[in-house]
Amino acid sequence: INGVISANSAFAKNQGDGFLEVDPWTKTQGSTFVNPPYGLPSKYEKNVVRLLPSPAPTFLTGSRTPLQSLHGIITPNGLVFERHHAGVPDINPDLHKLVIHGLVDRPMVFSMEDIVRFPSESRINFLECSGNSAAELKKASNQTVQQIHGLLSCCEWTGVRLSTILQECGVQPSAKWALAEGADGAAMTRSIPMSKMMDDALLVYAQNGEMLRAEQGYPLRLFLPGYEGNMSIKWLRRIKLGTEPWQTREETSAYTDLRADGKALQFTFAMEVKSVITQPSGMMKLKSKGFYEISGFAWSGNGKIRRVEVSTDGGKSWSEAVLQEPVIDKSLVRFRFPWMWDGAPATLMSRAVDSSGEVQPTMDAVIKAKSANTFYHNNAIQPWRVAANGEVTNGR
Amino acid sequence: INGVISANSAFAKNQGDGFLEVDPWTKTQGSTFVNPPYGLPSKYEKNVVRLLPSPAPTFLTGSRTPLQSLHGIITPNGLVFERHHAGVPDINPDLHKLVIHGLVDRPMVFSMEDIVRFPSESRINFLECSGNSAAELKKASNQTVQQIHGLLSCCEWTGVRLSTILQECGVQPSAKWALAEGADGAAMTRSIPMSKMMDDALLVYAQNGEMLRAEQGYPLRLFLPGYEGNMSIKWLRRIKLGTEPWQTREETSAYTDLRADGKALQFTFAMEVKSVITQPSGMMKLKSKGFYEISGFAWSGNGKIRRVEVSTDGGKSWSEAVLQEPVIDKSLVRFRFPWMWDGAPATLMSRAVDSSGEVQPTMDAVIKAKSANTFYHNNAIQPWRVAANGEVTNGR
Amino acid sequence: GCTSGYQAHSPIGLGKPITENQIQAWNIDVGPSGAGLPPGSSTATIGEKLYQKQCASCHGDQGQGGVANRLVGGGSLNTNSPVKTVGSFWPYSTTIFDYVKRAMPHQAPQSLTDDQVYAATAYILYLNKIIPKDAVMDAKTLPLVKMPNRDGFTLIER
């Protein structure tokens, strides 16, 4: 169900002469415990699923969250986007180990039982792949918000502050960078400044109340609030402290931002201020003139969302949207804006401003500042074009 | 995995001579998209499920949330407790209707498409059955926190303010009570004061980001923050405004609170301030002396949690626990308290205080104030006894 | 107690008008004064047959309970194991009609005619010795039936 998609006309038909009849489901017992013991979505919501690339490439690496079907700020675990570099390993948590070594006084190994015994902490934070919206830099490449922005989710993450566990090992003052390594077939690695590791890095074992999903790093992942998704190493097996970055393949060959002059920026960690309208969005259709709620997400890896503005005239004029509480640092924030559609063509845009004062840029500004070759970190304003017949399309 | 349950010793065995070996899952590709397109929990978490009554009664009416396995404050949708009076109806959302009539200027019928087009709102709120912990009033009846407190969950709920939709109908000044009615086989009904309906009552269609689960009222339910769960009528089909309560079976025969003198209190709506330690809790076992994090939930239907205190000596002395942010009105709040167990028998308790100044009472105080016959609204302090061998049992 | 959000200040124009006439099939609620009671009538004599055929299998042939609730007797409530039944606990006779009409028999809710609901209601009242077997229950007489525990409820201050 989506207020702005024209659904089938079963409801209208059912109305008939307008006389209500007692529905068949009221005249019988329902099923007892339709979903024991672990519940699933309604069968009528079977189209609300993650999106795989089509046609399927030889090596499948990602699935995307159906942002257009989400409500509020939490992404349910079954719909959290995935990105793996060697598929999803099958790890028995009783056999999983985390090693911490390098520039520490006492190299240590931790079992999952050790890790969950430490003081724990929960936080609601977004997670975004730095390659989200990448294809749009060159040209309008996709149609729906799921295709364009779907490498984005937001969960309540629970785990242990890395700084707490590092205390067990005794960090040496010379440690300036850490290498985090996964136990997957890519043994995925990234170098991370110790400042971030000691500030708010979390060793996460749970998301939205339950243990991590396999594709999210079960039984243990790193989580770096606000940083590009791939740095929050999944299936975390090892952290090594050192003095300089390791220059791994994932911070040289990939996840660096090429500029027009052929030089590449390295270690661009924070996901900058961004927003997108999810309702209405690409491939939806407005049924009729009248009231619509324009709604979407805003987020910033550099702090809190301070303001979101909405334009219905392609950026000529802007009005402030309402931010849904709670407005949490480095979390998705839900914005809402009432709109009376008069039936004329319109272009809808949202623009976020964060607590560091950064303003979400236009696509032209992103390309000018970063080049269309940059691929990563596209945080441009997303326009949606509404035609007179109500059809909504990518306005890039 | 649970830090305080003694798991099998696979980890210890695997350690062997202490030399790490490269794990088999690191030496191969993992599965691509283990769970397309809608994800499921790790196979190693198959015991983290809702609890059905055992032995099964003729008419199954409830399942309980595994609070001891939750992290943070969000209950994942698959684990949200259920209570139905006639099973779970199978409702095609395109055929569902909400009628509002009675003391209104314009009786109206709304389709789901109408409802999702209204201005929407999301809130993180707990939901608790007023019969939660009922069996404990008479005697120590259960062993685990799931059995005792499991009719409790917390989600981000999204929907439309009822006051917004009532505006379409024109509420007449004489309307003082509303009847809310479900489309299930019980056509479940409760009378609700108009003051609550106009204040913060929500017509909910989504939970934790996705459309409601069938057992939670798909496609539409009422949600009354802080009020006993059964009043948040599921599968909502009708709201009628009137001048006095209807005296339905669910507010006379059931959900009234019998006192020792044989009189019963009626219309006891708010779930009063309560808390419970979930880790460690009944039937867990502490492995060894040393550090444990005592952690659990606090909540109040009368406002915000202001303070949670923990006692490790059966209530002789109390210390303040840390409240995890965000601390949201009428939401579960996660509290944490560091504890060094010295190996001696101990009795763990938590006690919450809310913003209305109410202090969670002891069981004796509840029985004295309400009688052991009251059944509903037991918000007593839950003691957990820790034996010298680490076994944790119900200390009622 | 509500979080931020904008509110519409006038009707938005969604939804369709409907008349009370069109709502009739759903408009089944009955209030304590009898408001909502439909035309029709019956007695416990007639209700006995219906009850034994459609209710007794779950509630017992004398209303003593079975796989489902006891409906009769129960005695006083100020004991250590109070038994709450229609007879011992329910404050309003109208609630029986309302509930049976909407929810009973359990496997086929809303399958009874209004006459049948009056009949079942009368029989349960008769089993509880509240009305004679041949008393006619209808929209006028049913609300006048005073339940034994009518004064057993206290409204909480609000």
Next chain:
Amino acid sequence: GCTSGYQAHSPIGLGKPITENQIQAWNIDVGPSGAGLPPGSSTATIGEKLYQKQCASCHGDQGQGGVANRLVGGGSLNTNSPVKTVGSFWPYSTTIFDYVKRAMPHQAPQSLTDDQVYAATAYILYLNKIIPKDAVMDAKTLPLVKMPNRDGFTLIER
């Protein structure tokens, strides 16, 4: 940027000590200065056989790419369609060793011996005309190989 929680102010005593010796099998990372490179050595001549057998099926017999990434050539990067390969883009030769050792061949990561990883690394460098076919690559020589795009990276201010 962190929410409330108490912090332990001294070690809590969970976890077990482990020696660098015991970590050896996991300690596979190689830094840009060559730190972490294991004993062993090889050449592109030897690497050619290994590559054709274990890598060419995905990356092409000349490293021109196939179902997986192109590894060779690519030309200049300041064009409208820059081609980023080991040859055109990678700043450090040590990254090839590190990555191949941990992640390649794709279907059997960490199955190569250190000599084999030196061989594959040498062959990829040779295909890119960065080293001669018979140059011996080992812990000493590999870090000295200067990649064409060594100066192509700018660190962002922090």
